[in-house]
Amino acid sequence: MTASSSRRHWLIASVAGAAALLAGCVGLPQQGTSPAPRASSTPPKLIVFLVVDGLPMRQVLGYRDQLAPDGFNRFLQRGAWFSDAHYGHGHTVTAAGHAVMLSGAYPQRSGIISNEWRDRETFETVYNTQDPAHQYIGNKTAPLSGTSPRNFRVETVGDVLRGVQPESKVIGISGKDRGAILPAGHKGTAYMYMGESGQFASSTYYMQQHPAWVNAFNAAKPADAFFKKSWTPLLPEAAYARSVPDGQPWQSTGGNGNKLPAIVGDKMDKPGPLFYGNLLPSPFGDELTLAFARAAVEGEQLGADDKTDILSVSLSSHDYVNHAFGPESRLSHDHFLHLDRYLQGFFQYLDAKIGPGNYVALLTADHGFADTPEYAASRGLDASRINPSLTLAWLNTELGKRFGEGRWARGYSGAGILFDEKLIRSKGLKSAEVYAAAKQLLLTVDGIADVFTPEQLLGSDTKTPYLEAMRKSWHPEVAAPLQVVVKANWLYSSRGGGSSHGTPYRYDTHVPILAWGPAWVGQGEVKQAVEVADIAPTLATLLKLRAPAQSQGKPLPLPR
Template identity: 60%
Template sequence: MGRALVARVHLGRADRALALQRPRGDHTVTLRRLLARLSAFLLVLLLAACASVGTPPPEARPRLVVFLVVDGLPQRQVLAYRDQLAPDGFARFLDKGAWFSQANYAHAFTVTAAGHATMLTGAYPHRTGIVANEWRDLQTGAEVYNTGDTAHRYIGHNTNPLDGTSPRNLKADTVGDVLRQADPRAKVIAISGKDRGAILPAGHRGTAYMYMGSTGRFASTTYYMQQHPAWVEAFNAARPADRWFKQEWKPLLPEAAYARSLPDNQPWYGRAGGKLPMMMGTQADDAPGPGYYTGLLRSPFADELSLEFARAAIRGEQLGQDEVPDILSVSLSGHDYVNHAYSAESRMSQDHFLQLDRMLQSFFRDLDQMVGPGRYVAVLTADHGFMPAPEVFKAQGQDGGRLNTGQFVGRVNAQLESAFGAAPLVFGSPGSALVVNRKLLAEKRLDFDAVAERARAALLQEPGLAAAYTRRELESRSRAGAPFFEAIEKTWHKDVAGDVQYVLKPGYMASSNNATHGSPYPYDTNVPILFWGPPWVKPGRVDSRVEVVDIAPTLARMLALPPPPAAEGRPLPLP
């Protein structure tokens, strides 16, 4: 088939898809149709160009990309328990696939939304605009949620103003967006225990489903559709989350197998403690309710439910069953909740990781039967790692501590008030940043840069602070080469991020959780990148440094697509 004929075929498919497309606000106007046709034509030309430089021909593409994310999984955990893995869970990647021992994020504020936005766009927050899970509006100081969009609501569930309902804030396209723009018949489905873990990998043209802690069901939003397909309704109607009510999360292995982890009930867990076995629900509960359903997230069971929903999606959407490639993204959220509560060094975390391992083994077995082992590629990574709790650092003779953000922002404001006669001149922002109070600045006719620089100097007087840079320094790159400057630069977007961006010292955290993440240190940046999928992936370990932004161009090449437009990574050096 000649290139001109291929172009006409793809344009015809694009026109038919647009005619059948459900309305999304005012997105179906004539101009958008013309742009879609033009984009489809350009993508066909790009595909032809890609074919000439060594990317596989369309018939050699995997029929399904299974993209797995374990929220909050540091690379060190994958290797620490390798001797306890099942034969075909994580070991499928380590023994039969390609894995990268030195895979890292390169942005400074390593959190869930920023990581999930990076993976399939191939771009860091300075391009995606997803700088944190939440941030402050620069003009009003109001809180903004990364996937918040009041124009849309959850289907069949109550929706609060800051709930995640659409990818409106995502400023970059994903591999799935490129795939669906090239061929609208392709399906991109994303599933997660968290809204951001589904919406951001789904991109602008995929479909996201998220676990609802209020009901134990999965739901999408009106950004994607007005009502759920029949397979989703059938899955939810069976109430599969209810089966763990009053059941226990029990250790998978004998007690001696956990000797390398911290014992249960560490003093810094607080009054609630934490130990196994752990019952789901409380003795006072007569029936499953929001407390029980939310509690499942901090256990292996919500992840098991996510994988069950993924199986239902494969059947219901017929993923991987025709010549058009599909993408299934599944973000398993439980490990992040467990690590926040008990730390990645805990027995709880070790057991949760091993439970995930057995779940993956079962999931792979079903994928082999449902799709076929020669028809899909599986990729596994994490949105961030996890720092050891400060108490762990101190027990090892290292410096560490817990900081109260409200208190040190208050001290910074006190210094600013003394210097400029007004308060509060800065707000704390969740993205490791300070935001200048622009309204008060205008009222008092103060100089923005003078206030920001004074705030930076005051901030660096605080114990536990390693570096800080102002908006002017980041825009001008006047401090390029200074400690952490490049990592902060990648985490900072001029339209969204704060006015003084900072980094804590190693071992320090500013969070109400028992343990957390969000730093540019290896314990937070070094995550697994694992590939499996003969004939596209040969087995082998790669020790050269790679970055998570490299995943998107690698998958694009496998799918015979150009990389997403904002991607800054390069194809991984697969064995």
């Protein structure tokens, strides 16, 4: 059952409305107003759940003096915000984070251990939201495309809500399939950006054809409005003195280049797959996603009655920018400021459409980000890269010297290394013996901090650093037996530049949890340590629902 089929679809007044939605994404700076208090016993009409992919909390606070009045400042000045919010699992990547947010369940329960992993028997790649039984509607479905929540082993707040109140709508939207599908859960409806066409599409898991409002949005070709548009710094040059200038040797030169201003679609004759793909690592990917979110509010009439709806919007562009240039870069700094202005416009739209006393907005991120190793090293830190393919080849060579010729380690799987269990048995060996030998070898590799075995991951030791975090990332039926933790400021990477995430260190786990909705969440900074897993039981309490069955969090200590 889909959210779209619950109530009738509403058609946007005209195809030109999609362009108007784009034009209205950025509102004029103005001080937000506090609505008259409602009885907190009444659930909000709409939950607006926002995710900024790859946004570390240090960026939110580091650029706080440059924020617009009513973007992130709506949360920081007039909402509730948690200054010590973290993920509890150690392999901090996009799919794992999005799976935790609205389920409250860590990968050890959800089965979403990474963006992709390997099947333990066939060693074939498994993508977190792949489902060959379903295809994208009106768009090409490549192998391993994310089309359903089949691999997601737990329920979400939206699933619980629609289980007791089927009329409620749960819509997930994102530039990435996993960013839309996982928060939408099993009973919601997901729409994801199609990098080849510039459209937003759902899959046949949810419906057989798009509702009229989606067709109208796509027919207007709103992505094409950004063709040849320049990504220009928002502030004067002096405002970026705290971030690293453009054009560093470790910054990617692909896509739109590594210097601002940058023209998206430069040297192209017309919009096409390359242009549509290049929208994502720019501010315009988020602008387009928020335009589609506004179309969803209109088309699905979200928040229009007393049956609470959930709109989840995962904004993907910041992650692409940080991967290419590092969170320390001016490009990341400026992208964050553009995003802040887009959020301001989106909130002002919601105030006008839904009413400021009728909805709750909550914002978080799926993971933080490490500074680029080359930049970190320039500051005197022990930072570098571990080449994964060379390390795996070396490991097999060394294991061969001890146990005989063979491809013992078959490949990386999530945060771990998968082994050929049939080969181990054929040699009359015990798996634990091979794992122990591999662990000792890996611990001699410069840049590897620790390696955890199944015995450790299944045990109760809580004193060994990062073991509990990796335990929460390890699902015994899905994950590889050996889990590897790199040293702080190091990356597993064969690329010569850019940055990443995926570790249990603070720069990857410390993310924003920001909430606004005066009648429900209160106002002020909360310094108490909390986890992203706490969001799901918090929303469930607010909506007077039971928490998702596998939730490991507890309600956030909201100020009142």
